Every structure is written in structure tokens, then in C-alpha cells.
Amino acid sequence: MTAAEKPSYRVIGTRPIRPDGVEKVTGKALFGADARPAGLVYGKVLRSPHAHARILSIDTRAAEAFPGVLAVATARDLPAASDEVQALGETAVNLKELSDNVLASDRVLYRGHAVAAVAAASVHVAEEAARRIRVEYEPLPVVLDVREAMLDDAPLLNERLLTRSMGKTISDRPSNVASKVQFVGGDVEKAFAEADAVVERHFTTKMVHQGYIEPQTATVQWNPDGEITVWATTQGAFACRGQLAEVLRRPASTIRVIPMEVGGGFGGKTPVYLEPVAAILSRKSGRPVMLTMSRSEVFEATGPTSGTSIHVKLAASGGRLTAAQLDLAYEAGAYPGSSVSAGAMTMLAPYDVENFKIDGYDVVVNKPKTAAYRAPGSPAAAFALEQAVDELARAIGADPLAFREASSSREGTRMVNGMPFPRIGHEECLRAAMESAHYRSPIEGPNRGRGVASGYWFNAGMQSSVTVAVNTDGTVNLVEGSSDLSGTRASLAMQLAESLGIEYSQVRVTVADTDSVGHNDVSGGSRTTFATGLAVHQAALDIQQQMRTRAAKLWGCAEDEVVYEAGSLRCTTDEAKTLTFAGMAAQSARTGGPINGRASLLARGAGGAFGTHIADVEVDPETGKVQVLRYTAVQDVGTAIHPAYVEGQIQGGAAQGIGWALNEEYYYDDDGRLANASFLDYRMPTALDLPAIDTVIVEVPNPGHPYGVRGAGEVPIVPPLAAIANAIADATGHRFSDLPISPRRIVETLHHLE
Amino acid sequence: MEAFEYVAPRTLADAYSLLGNGRRVAALAGGTDLIVQLREARRSCDLVLDLKRIPELRVVTIAADGSLQVGAAAPLADVYEIPEVRRRWPALVDAASIIGGTAVQGRASLGGNLCNASPAADSPPALMVMGARLRIGSAAGTRELPVGEFFAGPGQNTLLPGELLLEVIVPPMPAHSAAFYHRFIPRNEMDIAVASAGAWLQVGSDGTIEGARIAIGAVAPTPLMVPAAAQALHGRKAGAEAFALAAQEAASAARPITDMRGSAAQRRHLVGVLARRALERAHQRATEGR
Secondary structure: OOOOOOOOOOOOOOOOOOOOHHHHHOOOOOEHHHOOOOOOEEEEEEEOOOOOEEEEEEEOHHHHHOOOEEEEEEHHHOOOOOOOEEEEOOEEEEHHHHHHHHOOOOEEOOOOOEEEEEEEOOHHHHHHHHHOOEEEEEEOOOOOOHHHHOOOOOOOOOOOOOOEEOOEEOOOOOOOEEEEEEEEEOOHHHHHHOOOEEEEEEEEEOOEOOOOOOOOEEEEEEOOOOOEEEEEOOOOHHHHHHHHHHHHOOOHHHEEEEEOEOOOOOOOOOOOOOHHHHHHHHHHHOOOEEEEOOHHHHHHHOOOEOOEEEEEEEEEEOOEEEEEEEEEEEEEEOOOOOOHHHHHHHOOOOEOOOEEEEEEEEEEOOOOOOOOOOOOOHHHHHHHHHHHHHHHHHHOOOOHHHHHHHHEOOOOOEOOOOOEOOOOOHHHHHHHHHHOHHHHOOOOOOOEEEEEEEEEEOOOOEEEEEEEEEOOOOOEEEEEOOOOOOOHHHHHHHHHHHHHOOOHHHEEEEEOOOOOOOOOOOOOOOOHHHHHHHHHHHHHHHHHHHHHHHHHHHHOOOHHHEEEEOOEEEEOOEEEEEEEHHHHHHOOHHHOOOEEEEEEEEEOOOOOEEEEEEEEEEEOOOOOOEEEEEEEEEEEOOOOOOHHHHHHHHHHHHHHHHHHHHOOOOOEOOOOOEOOOOOOOOOOOOHHHOOOEEEEEEOOOOOOOOOOOOOOOOHHHOOHHHHHHHHHHHHHOOOOOEOOOOHHHHHHHHOOOO | OOOOEEEOOOOHHHHHHHOOOOOOEEEEOOOOOHHHHHHOOOOOOOEEEEOOOOHHHHOEEEOOOOOEEEEOOOEHHHHHOOHHHHHHOHHHHHHHOOOOOHHHHOOOEHHHHHHOOOOOOOHHHHHHHOOOEEEEEEOOEEEEEEHHHOEEEOOEEOOOOOOEEEEEEEOOOOOOEEEEEEEEOOOOOOOOOOEEEEEEEEEOOOOEEEEEEEEEEOOOOOOEEOHHHHHHHOOOEOOHHHHHHHHHHHHHHOOOOOEOOEOHHHHHHHHHHHHHHHHHHHHHHHHOOO
């Protein structure tokens, strides 16, 4: 949008310091492992050494007899959970499977699967005692690769699993394929037959982890009266409570979840792993119990995102994309529920493609159950599609950005599910990328190349509740329940200040526990600034209305003659009658008591968004090492409430995507042992591996939000995988269709090593 | 982590007296490998013997004969921050300054890096090509051996029961000679060598190679000297042709495995590239200022 079109805001668009900033940079902020209820003891989880085995027996007697042990837990201590699905933000969880994932009952499905746990005064005692638990296993054949798992003779993870599609069972025999999704439009065969150019290629990606710095930790106190308190590092205190209530079969009201600061989540801190186990240990020991994972436990036993196998066939005619045939198979891990349907739905979103056929398969394998990871499902899909789009652009001699623009989605374009897009900003991103100093600069020198790619994410709405208490000194307390993963205290306080016409510094924000605020869905789907922001705005309108009512009473005029504007009340029929926000706040007691605004809502109108990235790389053809020389990320965020935090999100997403492209992977041996379960060998990029990431914020306001917010956090991880791959193809002349494009893969390919 | 006893003796005699007795003793210098291994239950012991309080094990000196003597428990930063070390033994700095990150180097020791005996350790190839020797002590006395003979396999050194590594002795570099060490890692920091190579070259005034040593790391159960590469260089003119021949020998000598850090084929290929580049850089150092 042009500057002239942009509404003028007082607070939105500025860059104030985040409310949680000082505590975090001075080390005073309390994270999950900082919980210290009186009498705290520690636990350790015993995990399966097998990737697939039947549990024949568990003998805990030696552990129970070990000096210092306070309690031992196994699946026998959990009530049988119901076989039903609970929505968890961007993903859903079957509670029976969640329960089995928390403590395996009869079968372990991946190495690292929790089998038992011990509580003791010291974690070392717990660890030694856990080693004394004797578990008798009957090892079963292991299947790790998604396409192998789909074969008829593959070892089965669950003999009762039948393939489902559109709510119906479509297989007549057990399968590792849990579900199939399909989207069809137009006439693919005809379009391919008539095409100017066709590209067909197969792509694979490996499982990768979110790599948050803070490992999973949970502290639970189960009092004899049945009241349970949980100190959790979670993206959603209510989702944590809900899962816990279900797994433990306890009323939700008896469980209070206190959300601690979160040291990184990226989607991975939505399922519960340790909380139910700590709860059982607390119930049995009578003490509050803390369980904290080691880094290798985090890698082996918490949800990464799917490894994928994606087949792409694209056609171009008349200078634009005309047909796409896509086949996606995603690893769900040990239990069904990969992000394949999101992959299938986002894959073609940047383009207006008339003819398409998309098949997606959700496949269980002997690896940890996948969890959400930043735009779950979309990056792998974009890795495949955007490379094929690049190849197609080259095939017809078009500039890769111009080809994308000619094929781009816009308002009214139908998504693959038939829904038309509202106002979206992909074309604006492409134009901004074409006009960027980066894209206009030449890329010169041997072994250097440039790549571009686009990506899409839906962004979510879902449920939020907030309350706003107006203090008599004119300040306000905003009580909300969205875990702050990315500066959302600031982006919410800013929207409240904007809507009330007060200063940002007048707002204090608290992320409350589950007893102290109404229900909030998880901080996920880039929804918090959008949806909880919407609630904050509505709570501000609620306060405005209450103040107008009181002012009308004070002034003896009609309510509709009172206007609330720029932080002040005035009477339209008597200019002398005005009152500031602080002035009215000061009179609360005399005008009817405290003023509290509240809002609770199911947010509609979430704004999907696009990004387009440009990457320059240099490849050392002798060693296969890739240096990213320059990187620019363009993204439509609707409206950037706090531009610095938006830039931070874009840079962070790009950094994770670059790591995914170049080095990150779950490296398994044939027996299903994760060989690189440490930050040493799971190679995320360090600060020295990345260039400064330039950002270009595009603002095409979301019509579904009063300030035009779309959401910012997830889109930026979608394009980098393909942008880097396209740059490497440009630099080396070889197209790498398997991730990661590691030095190993590059030298083995370029030097034809076996 | 299993329970263990911890003792920090002040003298070597006290340290020797704590060895043996049928107990599993783990010598602790910087602890940057050992503590991690104990915590992750990759190693267990009855006694952790902290050597950092023994003064002579922390001393770094340049002896009268011009050799560098590094106490086995001296932190790496104490070695590479000495200007004279940087000037005379730059290849030692090449290695010592990439073991762990900066913070780790204030703690980690050369002795620990050697005793840990990782096939991918950074200091062994550098020390091997410089002709370094190790002084080993026990209650019975001391012995010396070349660095290359210290390694028995992954995580296995040739210390006998009752022995401690006391000192690393790096001889002065002869005139017109220099060494260089580097490794390949996929990232730019905080990583372990996928393959590594050290080279030492002595070059006559007419460019003839008068002496050479090549050592390679992370491509065999132990760091390897490659005598065939040295032979291929001897008497030839320093330059691309000779270096390529030596690189080929280095690649042939490699006995790499495939693991999460790299494949056997990649490592064999890489070690050739690294050996060639190490020779180029050693040559550059040896002939600087001519």
C-alpha cells in the first residue's frame, strides 16, 4: 500500500521495549525449570532402547527398593484414555495415543518412547533407580522411511489402523497409511498434453526438530485433596490443562496450569509429554515433582516435523503455470497426525492454477510422533513446488519472479479446497522482491548463484479471552492467556493503547494462569497478535462503552451524544463537557465502581499471508560447503504492529529455514537409533553461518482485523528451503532434490562418489 | 550421572598414589570432554582425579633448547595467547584455537584433547606433523614417545595403568619450514571435524622440498601419519603437482567410516582436498618473507 492509504496510528508501527524485556535480559524471568514449590523432588524417565517392540513385562521392584526413591510410575498408573481427538491449535491429538505416548502401555513405537519414571530427592538417584527397572521387550521389525512404510508388506505399527479419507475408511486391511487427502480441480491430463513445458521431479526431506533452547520441563504438585498445580513451559496453558485433564481423567477445574516463560516453542510445545508423568509421580510420592528432559531426550522423544516424500509434475502454458499434479507422503511418526493436509493445501496457494490433482498421505513410522513446527507442512511442500516452478521458469526462459507474478494468486483466486481468497498480498511481495536492491544487484563470481522462492501460510484465528482493569490513576492492567513466544505482550499492549487512545507505558500486561483468565487457545498459527489482539480491541471498545454510559449519566446527556475519541470523552451537544480517559478512571468509584473491560471470542477473518525470499550463495565445489552471501526476506504481514519484532520473526524463520535447507536432519541408523541427538551433531546454524538477513515488510491490511493484522511468525520459514536450493542449482548447475543439501550430499553428487 | 569420588591432589606423587588400587580412575584436566561423558553416562568411574591443582601440569614454557613445553592440564588459551607461540608454532594455534568455542578454550587442555583420543581431535595431526613428543610419568619414572604412537583406537590411548600424561614437547621448527593444520566442518564453528589434515614442509632456497610430514584426522580409528605422502613430496619442487600427488596418498591412506558426521566416500575425498590445501598453506608459511 502507499503511505497515503495507510491509516495514521499513534502507537501501532512504533518500536517500544517489550514488557518482558528487562526481566529476560537480566536473567530474572522465570522459565519452566525455575519453578521451586516447597518440598520439590525430581524425576527421571526410563525410555525404550528399541524403535519398535512389544512390552512383555515391567518389573519396578528393584527401583522401588532403591534408597531414596519416592515413587515409580508406569502406564498402569494412568487411567485408560478415550479414543477421541482434541483440537490443539494447528494440530489435533488423539487422547488414547497421547496417553500411550506419555507412557507406553503395551508397545514402544520409537526409540526414546517413555516406559516408566522414578521420583527421588535427587535426579541422580532417580536416574540410577530408573536403570534398575527391568523391562522385557520383544523386538519387532522397524520401518523408518515413509515410502517403505506405505508398501503392502511393511511392518505395521498398529494392526488396527485402517486408512481413512473424508471421514470414511478406504482400506480393507491394516496399513501404516492413516489417512489420505485429495484435492482435484480442472483437467490435469488435458493441461499437461497442451502444455508448452512440463517439469517432473521427486523431492525428499528429512525429519527436523524445532530446536528450541529450553528443553521440555514440567513441575506438578498433586495435593491430597485432588487439587493439581502445574508449572509448565507451554504454548497454551489451557491446551496443557485440557490434555492433562483427559489423560488423568480429572475435572479441568481441579487443574491449575501456571504458564512459565517459554524458551522457544515453534509449535513443539503444544503437546504434553512430562506433565502427566510428573502428576502421577506427585500423586504417589505426595511431593511436587519436576521432570526435565536432556537434550537427547528432546530430540528422541518430542515432536519434530515430518520427513516427506513429494512428487511434483507441473506444466506451463502461455507464460504461466497451468497444471500441477502433486503427491505428498508425510511421516506422522509413531501415531497418526502429520501436517500433510496443510502441506497439500498450502502448496499451490501462491498460484492461480486451473488444473490440479493433489494426493496426500499421512503415514506412521517408527520415529517420534511429529508435532507442529512453524507453518507445519508448508516448508517441505514449498521446497518441492518452488524448485519445480524455478525449473519451469528456466525451461520457458522467464525470469523466476516474473513467472511467479504471471501465475500469482490474488483476491478471488480459489484455493485448492474451493474457497476464494480474500484480499491477499502475494503479488505485492513479488513486486517488492523484484524492486529490491538485492534482486537488482548482479550476482557475479564463480560458484555463486541466486535463488528465489515464495511461500504461504494460512494464519489462524481460534479462541481468546482477555480482561482489562482500569485503575483510578489512568493506567490499565491487561490480563491475557496467550503464552508470549515472540513479543506478543508488546503487540497486545500496543493495540490496547491504540484502541483506548492511551500511552503504551500506561498498559501493564500479565499472561495469567488457567484459574485467572478465560479460555485461550494455544499461541500457534501466528494467531496471537491477530486473534488475542482482536479480543484486546473488543475489550477496549467495552471500556469505551462503559465510560460513555457513565459520562452520559454525569453530564445528563444521551449516551449517543457522548463520543470516545483519542483517549477522551466529549459531549457532542456541549463542548464544555470533556473528560480524559484518566479523568474518567479517577471517578470510577463515584460513577458505579471499577471499570473492567472484557472480551472473549472465536476469531474469524484470519488473513493468510505470503513471503518471497531471495538468497545468494557460494558453493565450494571441492568441499561442498555453502556460504549464504546475502539474504532478503519479503513478507506481507498485513500491518506490522511492532515492526522490530516482526523483523525478528522474519529473520528467525529465515534462519531456521536456512538450517533446514543446508544441514539439519534426523540421522537414523537402520535399527531406528537417532545418531545425532545433540546440538553438536544436529547441525543448526550458528551466528557465524548466517549473513545479516534483510527484511522487507509489505503491508496489505487484512480486512478481517481492525488494524489489518495477518500474523508474521510462520510464513518466513516456508520459502528458505527452496530459495537456498534454487540458489545452489544456479551456482552448481545441479538441482538438489533431497534435503539437507549438506556438504556430504554436494560433494558426493558433484564428484560422483559412491 | 553415577556417584563417584573426587580428589584434587597438589603433587604428582599424591596423584600417582591414587592411581591403580583396582579403581577406575578418570583424570580430569579441563573436563570439557570428561564431564560431558560422565553426565551422559557414556563413561563411568569410581574416582575423578583433578590434575589442575598440580602446578607443573599447568606450566607453559619455552625451554633452553628452543622447544615448547606445555603442561598437560594447561588451558588452551594459556598456550595460544603467548605471542612467541603464535609466531613460532602457528600450526599449534591453528588447532588449539578451534577446539570447542572461546569459553571452552579457557578450560580445555592439550593433554585432555590427546588423552580423550578422539579420531577427530584437532591437536593430534598438528602435533604429529610438528614432530611433537609426549612425556608420560608414573611412580616409577617418566618416558617419552612421539605423539603418533599415543593413540590405540577411538577413545583409547596407550597410557599404562599408573601412568599420567605430563607434558607435550613441541620441538623448534627448523629453518625454512612451517606447518599448517585445518579441518572441514559443515558449519563455521562449534563442530567436529568431518576430516582434517596437518602438513609440515621444509623447502630449500630453490623450492625443493627437503622435508615433509602429513597427518590426517577423522578418517581412521586414530589420527594417522601418512609417510607415503611425505615420500611423494621429498625432493620434488614445491607446487601444485607435488601437492596433488601427496594429497592422493593421503586419500589412499584414509580408512574412513560412514556416520552422522559424514560418509566414508566424502571423507576420503575431503581428506585429499584438505591435505593439498594444508600443503599450500604450510608452503606459504615456510616461504613467507623470502
